[in-house]
Amino acid sequence: MQPFFTLTRRELGAYFVSLTGYVIITVSLFLIGLSFYTIVSKLQAESTPLPITELFYITPFFWLVLLLSAPIITMRVFSLEHSTGTFETLMTTPISDWQVVMAKFTASLVFYMVMWLPLLGCLAAIRYVTRDPSSMDPNIVGTTFLGIFLLGCLYMSMGCFASSVTKSQMIAAMLSLAIGLSLFILTFLGEQLPMEKGWAVATLNHMSMLEHMQDFSRGVIDSRAVIYYLSATGFFLFLTYRVVESRRWK
Amino acid sequence: MIEVAELTKRYAGHTAIKNLSFTVRKGEIVGLLGPNGAGKSTTMRILSCFMPATSGTARVAGLDVFSQANEVRRQIGYMPENNPLHQDMRVREYLKFRARLKGLSRVRSRDRVDVVLQQCGLKDVSKKIIGQLSKGYKQRVGLADALVHEPALIILDEPTIGLDPNQIRSVRQLIKELGKQHTVLISTHILPEVEMTCSRVLIMRHGKILAADSPENLQSRMDKGTHIRAEILAPLADLQASLESMGNVEQFDIAPCEGDYLLCSLTGSEGADLREEVFEMVKEKGWKLRDLSRSRYSLEDIYVRVTRQEEEPN
Missing domain, CATH: 3.40.50.300 (P-loop containing nucleotide triphosphate hydrolases)
Incomplete structure (x- = not known):
């Protein structure tokens, strides 16, 4: 396990020693702040029965942060190593292919979660101003972050896969944006189809991220959604592993 | 290992x-x-x-x-x-x-x-x-x-x-x-x-x-025959005749070089070292000698020869 932790630490460190990490955090902080501003100005006009966390996820900025940050966080993980050749030095140390994939995935996921921390600050600010304990219900905040975490798992694994197939960080970012965006748009496709019962509609609804996130931000943990995200993450990690392993095919 | x-x-x-x-x-x-x-x-x-x-x-x-x-x-x-x-x-x-x-x-x-x-x-x-x-x-x-x-x-x-x-x-x-x-x-x-x-x-x-x-x-x-390089001050015709009469010389070449000296490149037959013979010859005739050295194949020559040999049959 030592190589796994060493590599995870190094990967995580790479975000913070270079400018990229701070740029990503700043941009997402800006977007979260913007959605905070939108919510506060709406709340001034009228009160709402919805939990604050649900209001957050309803703003388009939430999805913008997710869809844009994922490709940028993950584009470097394999592409950079491929293009500089450090992949060769990495793969000639006693580390297994699975450890490499998992270490890179874990590091990007941890960074992604750190990026979301300012959201807690926003919630705390609302709690402080309104003096209403229900505005920061720990359970609802917990499930919201669980939702963010699960979405992160899926998008980070997708990004790792996109990065593993190409030497160019640019192509990796575009590829993961394309996959991520398509998956997101499927949600709307499901809504546009006639509401007749059919396997296509059922499948699309099952994959609707908007609906999943709505549940999580209300404090509802739907096991189907959890299984959906975990299995999709596993699928993309497996694909990544196969790509990393492919150099050893005879 | x-x-x-x-x-x-x-x-x-x-x-x-x-x-x-x-x-x-x-x-x-x-x-x-x-x-x-x-x-x-x-x-x-x-x-x-x-x-x-x-x-x-x-x-x-x-x-x-x-x-x-x-x-x-x-x-x-x-x-x-x-x-x-x-x-x-x-x-x-x-x-x-x-x-x-x-x-x-x-x-x-x-x-x-x-x-x-x-x-x-x-x-x-x-x-x-x-x-x-x-x-x-x-x-x-x-x-x-x-x-x-x-x-x-x-x-x-x-x-x-x-x-x-x-x-x-x-x-x-x-x-x-x-x-x-x-x-x-x-x-x-x-x-x-x-x-x-x-x-x-x-x-x-x-x-x-x-x-x-x-x-x-x-x-x-690679050193089947040794190569000798000598710079000798002598009349061209005499030098040519003397080298021809030498026993172990497989081939030789004479070219003018700086001064009035002549640059002789000699290839001896297998194993023979011609340096002493050349010196004796010069001493006997009363010519002047200013450089006498044996050149070996460098690794570069070997490399070129080995890789060429490989190419020729193709």
């Missing part, structure tokens, strides 16, 4: 190495010599367990490189072509990271990093960012990385490429030092490098080994 048998690697469309077999004993410094695309890097990548061969076996320290990859990797310090490094890390930090990645404990990795920093002359730059170092220093960082886990075998792919002459010299010196404690396999297409550092040479071309021997043996094998 290395046993390679019938190793073949096929990429889509072409064969990089064909039925390669060779062995390297413990403590040797072996040079893989060959033009670009000869299969040197492929051989090294297979030995360092980066990718498997299509067929054949390779064993390092008695361990199979495919089925016992992790054990083999512990035994090998590998520096790939162009020496890839993480440009954003500091030297000490990078070596520490590599040592931990290779499974060294926290305490031991700290000790080993200190040792290799000293050994590779990196003490002064240990806190600098790798991306800002000169190429010579980067190369040393690569070497330090290859050494940090005390491997039994060190594999260096073109370690002196792109360095200036002074840096090349210091890197070669370092490699020679390493040869005292480790087995070293280096690849290069620079001939003097092999002559200076290696105890044995494998000349490769088109994925095959054409010749394998020590540089000295290769030279003497």
Whole structure:
């Protein structure tokens, strides 16, 4: 396990020693702040029965942060190593292919979660101003972050896969944006189809991220959604592993 | 230390190495010599367990490189072509990271990093960012990385490429030092490098080994007849006549050179050393002699001849 932790630490460190990490955090902080501003100005006009966390996820900025940050966080993980050749030095140390994939995935996921921390600050600010304990219900905040975490798992694994197939960080970012965006748009496709019962509609609804996130931000943990995200993450990690392993095919 | 048998690697469309077999004993410094695309890097990548061969076996320290990859990797310090490094890390930090990645404990990795920093002359730059170092220093960082886990075998792919002459010299010196404690396999297409550092040479071309021997043996094998170079001050016709009458001369050539001297190149028949005879001849005739030397085949000539011979039948 030592190589796994060493590599995870190094990967995580790479975000913070270079400018990229701070740029990503700043941009997402800006977007979260913007959605905070939108919510506060709406709340001034009228009160709402919805939990604050649900209001957050309803703003388009939430999805913008997710869809844009994922490709940028993950584009470097394999592409950079491929293009500089450090992949060769990495793969000639006693580390297994699975450890490499998992270490890179874990590091990007941890960074992604750190990026979301300012959201807690926003919630705390609302709690402080309104003096209403229900505005920061720990359970609802917990499930919201669980939702963010699960979405992160899926998008980070997708990004790792996109990065593993190409030497160019640019192509990796575009590829993961394309996959991520398509998956997101499927949600709307499901809504546009006639509401007749059919396997296509059922499948699309099952994959609707908007609906999943709505549940999580209300404090509802739907096991189907959890299984959906975990299995999709596993699928993309497996694909990544196969790509990393492919150099050893005879 | 290395046993390679019938190793073949096929990429889509072409064969990089064909039925390669060779062995390297413990403590040797072996040079893989060959033009670009000869299969040197492929051989090294297979030995360092980066990718498997299509067929054949390779064993390092008695361990199979495919089925016992992790054990083999512990035994090998590998520096790939162009020496890839993480440009954003500091030297000490990078070596520490590599040592931990290779499974060294926290305490031991700290000790080993200190040792290799000293050994590779990196003490002064240990806190600098790798991306800002000169190429010579980067190369040393690569070497330090290859050494940090005390491997039994060190594999260096073109370690002196792109360095200036002074840096090349210091890197070669370092490699020679390493040869005292480790087995070293280096690849290069620079001939003097092999002559200076290696105890044995494998000349490769088109994925095959054409010749394998020590540089000295290769030279003497090629030295069928010795070459003599002499600068003599004498009338041309007389000199020509005298050389013709000499017994062991296989062929000779006379050309004017600076002053009024004539430059004679002589090839003796097998094993004969003509230098004494030439001197005697000059003394007898009362001519003047200002240079008399024997030239040997350089490794470069050998290399050209070996690789040409290979081409001719095709």
